[in-house]
Amino acid sequence: MAxxxxxxxxxxxxxxxxxxxxxxxxxxxxxxxxxAMVDTMEEFFGSCTNHxxxxxxxxxxxxxxxxxxxxxxxxxxxxxxxxxxxxx
Numbered sequence: 001m002a003x004x005x006x007x008x009x010x011x012x013x014x015x016x017x018x019x020x021x022x023x024x025x026x027x028x029x030x031x032x033x034x035x036a037m038v039d040t041m042e043e044f045f046g047s048c049t050n051h052x053x054x055x056x057x058x059x060x061x062x063x064x065x066x067x068x069x070x071x072x073x074x075x076x077x078x079x080x081x082x083x084x085x086x087x088x
Contacts, residue, residue, distance in 0.1 A: 005051055007045055009041050010048035014066035017034050017069075020033060031076060031080055035081070038074045
């Protein structure tokens with residue numbers, strides 16, 4: 001996070017979201033979890049602009065590709081919630 005020019009915590013959050021989504025028991029809350037985690041992260045930290053500095057500085061060599069996967073799940077979560085709200 002310190003290497004990021006935006007002070008974003010996207011790489012850490014994306015790695016944690018992906019880790020939880022790999023577990024079979026994590027599937028039930030997948031979309032609600034990703035939405036809550038991303039919303040909380042963006043409330044306290046900046047947004048990712050894909051500089052890639054976090055990937056280069058990461059001691060665990062986590063790929064920036066996990067941010068793309070997190071964003072994909074986040075968009076799916078927003079779309080699912082929109083459909084749910086429209087039915088109410």
